[in-house]
Amino acid sequence: MQFFGGSEISPAPSAPTGSGNNAHMMYIFNRNGVCLLYREWNRPLRTLNAQQDHKLMFGLLFSLKSFTAKMDPTSVEKGNLGVPQLPGQGCSFHSFRTNTYKLSFMESPSGIKIILVTHPKTGDLQEPLKYVYNLYVEYVVKNPLYVPGTPIRCDLFNTALDQYARSLA
Amino acid sequence: MGKREVVESCMDNLMIEMVSAYCNQFYATKPELAARRIEAIGYHVGHQLSERYTMEHPRFSDHLEAIKFICKDFWSELFKKQIDNLKTNHRGTFVLQDNRFRWLTRMSISPTNTDLSQDSSITTIENKALQATSMYLYFPCGIIRGALSNLGIACAVSADMSNHPACSFVVRVKA
Numbered sequence: 001m002q003f004f005g006g007s008e009i010s011p012a013p014s015a016p017t018g019s020g021n022n023a024h025m026m027y028i029f030n031r032n033g034v035c036l037l038y039r040e041w042n043r044p045l046r047t048l049n050a051q052q053d054h055k056l057m058f059g060l061l062f063s064l065k066s067f068t069a070k071m072d073p074t075s076v077e078k079g080n081l082g083v084p085q086l087p088g089q090g091c092s093f094h095s096f097r098t099n100t101y102k103l104s105f106m107e108s109p110s111g112i113k114i115i116l117v118t119h120p121k122t123g124d125l126q127e128p129l130k131y132v133y134n135l136y137v138e139y140v141v142k143n144p145l146y147v148p149g150t151p152i153r154c155d156l157f158n159t160a161l162d163q164y165a166r167s168l169a
Numbered sequence: 170m171g172k173r174e175v176v177e178s179c180m181d182n183l184m185i186e187m188v189s190a191y192c193n194q195f196y197a198t199k200p201e202l203a204a205r206r207i208e209a210i211g212y213h214v215g216h217q218l219s220e221r222y223t224m225e226h227p228r229f230s231d232h233l234e235a236i237k238f239i240c241k242d243f244w245s246e247l248f249k250k251q252i253d254n255l256k257t258n259h260r261g262t263f264v265l266q267d268n269r270f271r272w273l274t275r276m277s278i279s280p281t282n283t284d285l286s287q288d289s290s291i292t293t294i295e296n297k298a299l300q301a302t303s304m305y306l307y308f309p310c311g312i313i314r315g316a317l318s319n320l321g322i323a324c325a326v327s328a329d330m331s332n333h334p335a336c337s338f339v340v341r342v343k344a
Contacts, residue, residue, distance in 0.1 A: 144189075156276075156277040
């Protein structure tokens with residue numbers, strides 16, 4: 001009886017072939033929950049419509065962050081459960097993994113949350129997420145035509161992001 | 170290395186905010202006046218910068234020498250690179266082309282940036298996008314005009330951004 005690893009019902013997905021389709025999708029939210037960017041490169045299954053999907057994702061991350069900060073065994077001072085924490089205060093969760101995907105998360109001090117969903121065997125993605133944040137600063141924040149707080153529609157950012165996502169191992 | 174990044178980021182953001190403030194707040198209904206104010210600010214900046222960068226330089230023998238100074242030394246001080254292409258008709262008109270103008274490299278002129286609720290024919294969207302981006306060219310035009318006027322050359326400067334990110338500045342010397 002195979003309990004761990006793949007079974008007939010839910011086989012483990014094949015390892016990334018290195019042909020550049022490791023990244024499944026990416027979300028970028030701002031501090032207020034506005035979904036600034038949603039990009040998908042490889043998503044065979046969609047269960048909700050776009051609005052619900054984004055709300056669910058943001059709500060999940062908000063709760064997970066609160067929960068991880070509250071359950072932190074090393075820090076002395078903790079706020080009440082559910083009180084939003086300042087970015088950078090307390091601990092922040094990095095990723096979770098299921099048998100079919102891995103979700104990595106990074107929050108900047110300005111409240112920009114970057115989420116990347118990849119193949120489960122992907123390594124730690126904090127550095128790539130920081131790189132994506134740099135791309136965001138360069139091509140979105142410094143774009144004179146972009147209005148902060150609105151969805152991102154900058155071609156330069158999209159192409160740079162696609163190129164980088166394809167190169168992720 | 171980090172200091173340079175801070176300085177450049179401050180400069181980039183100041184530029185964006187200047188255009189935004191003049192176009193959307195101070196002269197919201199009169200874009201031509203906003204353009205003139207921005208160009209005037211550039212004029213003063215160029216005037217003072219050329220004073221600083223020509224301190225040890227001998228006097229320029231003719232207009233072409235002064236323009237070449239703008240293309241090489243002045244532009245490298247400001248943007249860490251020289252003008253890529255200089256054309257002239259030898260009758261007072263010069264075209265300075267920068268193939269990758271630093272202040273505009275991050276601008277994506279995608280038509281979806283502008284407001285699509287009004288009539289959405291492609292030409293009007295592109296026109297609006299072009300108008301928005303042309304506002305950002307008045308400041309460098311003013312800089313060039315101010316620098317040249319400090320060297321004794323009265324001129325008019327306009328800019329053309331039709332092949333982004335290359336940008337050309339047309340200098341017409343007043344006889």
